[in-house]
Amino acid sequence: MSKNIKSITNPKVHLDVLTPAEVQKIHDATLNIIENVGVRFPSIRSLDIWEANGATVDRESMIVKAKPHLIEAALKKAPPKYNLCARDPQQDLPLDGNHVFVGTDGCGVEIIDIHTGERRTSCLQDVGEVARVADAMEEVGFHWVALSAQDTPVETRGLHEIKAIWENSTKHLQTESIYNEHEARVAIEMAALIAGGKEALRKRPVLSLMQCTAPPLGHDGGSLDAALLAAEAGIPTGFMTMSAALTTGPATMAGVLAVGNAEVISATALLQLAFPGTPVFYAAAQTASDLRNGAYTGGGPEDFLFGAATNVLADFYDIPLSMGSFATGAKEPNWQAGIENSLSTFMACVSMSDMLLGLGFLHGSRIWSYAQMMMDAEIFSIVHKTMQGIVVDDETLALDTIAAVGPGGNFLSQKHTLKHMRDVFLPQFMDRRPYNVWEEKKDDARDWALAKARNILATHQPDPLDAKLSAELAKMIVAEEK
Amino acid sequence: MSAELFKKMAQSIIDGDSDVSVELANQAVAANIDPIQAITEGFVVGVNTVGEAFANGDAFLPELVMAGEAMKAAVTALEPEMAKRGTQRKMLGKVVLATVEGDIHEIGKSLVGTMLSASGFQVFDMGVDVATTKIIAKVKEVDADIVAMSALLTTTMVKQKEVIDVLDKEGLRRKVKVMVGGAPVTRDWVQRIEADGYSEDAIGAVNVAKQLMGI
Numbered sequence: 256m257s258k259n260i261k262s263i264t265n266p267k268v269h270l271d272v273l274t275p276a277e278v279q280k281i282h283d284a285t286l287n288i289i290e291n292v293g294v295r296f297p298s299i300r301s302l303d304i305w306e307a308n309g310a311t312v313d314r315e316s317m318i319v320k321a322k323p324h325l326i327e328a329a330l331k332k333a334p335p336k337y338n339l340c341a342r343d344p345q346q347d348l349p350l351d352g353n354h355v356f357v358g359t360d361g362c363g364v365e366i367i368d369i370h371t372g373e374r375r376t377s378c379l380q381d382v383g384e385v386a387r388v389a390d391a392m393e394e395v396g397f398h399w400v401a402l403s404a405q406d407t408p409v410e411t412r413g414l415h416e417i418k419a420i421w422e423n424s425t426k427h428l429q430t431e432s433i434y435n436e437h438e439a440r441v442a443i444e445m446a447a448l449i450a451g452g453k454e455a456l457r458k459r460p461v462l463s464l465m466q467c468t469a470p471p472l473g474h475d476g477g478s479l480d481a482a483l484l485a486a487e488a489g490i491p492t493g494f495m496t497m498s499a500a501l502t503t504g505p506a507t508m509a510g511v512l513a514v515g516n517a518e519v520i521s522a523t524a525l526l527q528l529a530f531p532g533t534p535v536f537y538a539a540a541q542t543a544s545d546l547r548n549g550a551y552t553g554g555g556p557e558d559f560l561f562g563a564a565t566n567v568l569a570d571f572y573d574i575p576l577s578m579g580s581f582a583t584g585a586k587e588p589n590w591q592a593g594i595e596n597s598l599s600t601f602m603a604c605v606s607m608s609d610m611l612l613g614l615g616f617l618h619g620s621r622i623w624s625y626a627q628m629m630m631d632a633e634i635f636s637i638v639h640k641t642m643q644g645i646v647v648d649d650e651t652l653a654l655d656t657i658a659a660v661g662p663g664g665n666f667l668s669q670k671h672t673l674k675h676m677r678d679v680f681l682p683q684f685m686d687r688r689p690y691n692v693w694e695e696k697k698d699d700a701r702d703w704a705l706a707k708a709r710n711i712l713a714t715h716q717p718d719p720l721d722a723k724l725s726a727e728l729a730k731m732i733v734a735e736e737k
Numbered sequence: 738m739s740a741e742l743f744k745k746m747a748q749s750i751i752d753g754d755s756d757v758s759v760e761l762a763n764q765a766v767a768a769n770i771d772p773i774q775a776i777t778e779g780f781v782v783g784v785n786t787v788g789e790a791f792a793n794g795d796a797f798l799p800e801l802v803m804a805g806e807a808m809k810a811a812v813t814a815l816e817p818e819m820a821k822r823g824t825q826r827k828m829l830g831k832v833v834l835a836t837v838e839g840d841i842h843e844i845g846k847s848l849v850g851t852m853l854s855a856s857g858f859q860v861f862d863m864g865v866d867v868a869t870t871k872i873i874a875k876v877k878e879v880d881a882d883i884v885a886m887s888a889l890l891t892t893t894m895v896k897q898k899e900v901i902d903v904l905d906k907e908g909l910r911r912k913v914k915v916m917v918g919g920a921p922v923t924r925d926w927v928q929r930i931e932a933d934g935y936s937e938d939a940i941g942a943v944n945v946a947k948q949l950m951g952i
Contacts, residue, residue, distance in 0.1 A: 298842075364891055364921040376925050403891040403921070412892060434890075475841055501799060502844050546797040547849055548938040551920070621920065 261393045263355035267644025270605045272563040273634045278571050286323040288517040293318040294472045296478035300535040308528045329524035332531040335573040343425035350575035357635050359389050360613030362432045363402050366623040377402035383419035390424035391715040394632035397427040412479035413438045413733045422720045427494035431465040441735050457489035464492045470503035486526040486533040502544040537569040540579025543699045547572030553584035553619035554595030562603035571635050578608035581631050582620045588627045595635050604638050623642040629704035638678045684727030750783025752804025755810040762814035770936040780811050805855030806849045828859040830950045833875045835867035837896035842889035848939040869899050885916040899929040914949040921923035942945035
């Protein structure tokens with residue numbers, strides 16, 4: 256299997272979703288919110304840091320209000336570029352503003368079983384198997400914890416999950432399912448073991464941490480404490496807002512951006528105040544709640560616009576972005592899934608979001624589908640090709656070849672054609688067969704995608720994690736369970 | 738003149754205007770109108786109108802929530818008068834509502850609370866991160882018909898089972914119906930912990946609660 260990782264780079268397609276003046280206005284509104292409304296930080300350690308840096312802290316409500324200059328000065332300390340490192344250094348991911356990488360999505364609770372097709376509760380074995388399939392796919396740059404290992408103890412579940420992923424893949428791991436101090440501490444020790452020590456981990460962070468905010472304008476205490484530990488260890492850490500228009504955010508998109516931005520940049524500033532220069536990223540998956548039932552939608556024009564707009568904000572702060580795309584609300588891989596995942600991914604790519612989350616889910620990141628995973632990867636490949644745009648030069652204008660063929664000929668037998676035919680996109684899962692061929696089995700993308708996943712799962716052997724390391728990791732988890 | 742007032746009451750709910758609904762409730766008290774009559778012939782008419790419009794797809798969730806809140810505010814304003822007269826509004830059932838321990842996710846739980854109380858349930862909303870012991874104590878204190886629990890994390894979801902186990906241990910399980918909700922809650926989970934019902938959204942939760950009460 257290929258060790259190559261596909262990423263979008265040097266794009267030729269651009270879109271202006273926000274003007275610089277509009278970004279400034281959102282930024283100003285955000286600072287106004289942080290200064291006058293405040294953000295809740297229910298963590299003693301966080302409140303102490305804020306207080307020591309001159310913010311106004313209400314210990315009772317745990318709401319922090321900070322002056323604009325405090326936030327702005329803190330954000331300036333964040334490194335604009337760094338690498339997400341992999342167990343295999345060839346698979347390191349430069350977060351430099353000129354690459355878009357895709358991860359697997361997370362963290363779901365059910366899976367369409369790859370063998371039986373039945374929907375069932377997810378378990379630890381699924382975590383490892385998804386990682387193994389993802390390891391083989393060039394479209395996957397890094398892992399999230401795709402599924403919750405619900406057959407492991409609640410207290411150490413997040414640790415079992417990251418161990419399973421490291422054992423099944425050499426790619427970078429970003430966990431979104433560790434959100435308390437005690438698991439974060441062990442996870443960092445586990446990562447240090449893999450990297451070869453604490454200092455080595457700082458240089459080569461094989462793990463990054465993603466925490467969710469608690470919109471509107473709040474954080475979870477466990478998440479904050481976990482993030483501070485990670486930041487202290489030099490592990491890239493990000494806060495994700497999932498602010499949703501109508502429910503956890505205003506009905507208007509600009510308002511949702513401002514509320515979510517206040518959550519993300521206040522927490523990011525906190526990490527920089529505590530550990531200046533520690534690698535951080537912006538993370539977001541804003542949406543609009545459904546007008547009728549308030550549900551998380553996982554798609555729709557608002558999501559698409561948030562996808563494009565958020566990297567403009569992250570660029571304004573000069574930090575990498577991890578952006579929610581894909582993650583359709585559809586119950587099956589169908590028309591809705593195709594539209595939502597294509598447009599959300601295109602819009603997030605067109606502004607060059609550094610990390611995209613992610614492949615593989617149905618029903619708003621709840622139900623894992625291997626078929627959807629493969630089709631999502633193809634969506635990324637289509638967007639990847641589209642973003643390369645149209646190259647216009649003497650070679651691509653092909654004047655000599657056009658003259659050689661002349662009026663009425665064809666280009667199939669031209670050397671120029673042979674040379675460039677592989678530039679033409681070749682889909683894996685689109686049906687371009689004659690009608691009568693289709694009629695024989697009436698099979699389609701879903702069948703082929705599932706077959707591909709089954710084949711990878713049956714055949715792909717990732718570079719194994721040293722058995723000694725694996726045993727050490729297991730020991731660390733057991734120690735935590737006692 | 739009370740017919741005119743009742744019409745205005747219904748309209749205040751349709752408009753989702755708590756200020757106006759409270760003002761009208763106070764007017765009713767001043768005019769010596771029976772608060773129960775004000776509720777059933779005035780405010781409830783508005784709730785039903787919005788409910789029907791919602792069911793037909795003509796009204797949206799924010800309108801439903803604002804109507805619910807205007808209703809709640811009006812009833813609260815009428816409560817002292819009801820107490821004075823020794824009358825009580827007939828409720829569909831008593832629901833103890835909470836997001837379980839270790840979980841701070843609020844919105845789904847609160848939405849369920851608003852919908853239930855707008856539909857005529859008496860809701861005791863205990864907030865978020867509520868310990869099992871506190872939930873059990875509240876169930877006993879108010880003699881609850883239903884316990885409704887929310888969890889957004891797979892790691893806190895287990896607390897829903899804990900509450901059910903304690904209800905069982907204390908001999909309360911037969912008396913109290915259990916509803917659960919939250920993004921990771923699935924039918925499989927509901928069956929495993931032997932809860933009585935679940936819904937993926939707040940509107941559905943009202944139907945589940947009604948079913949559990951045999952309505």
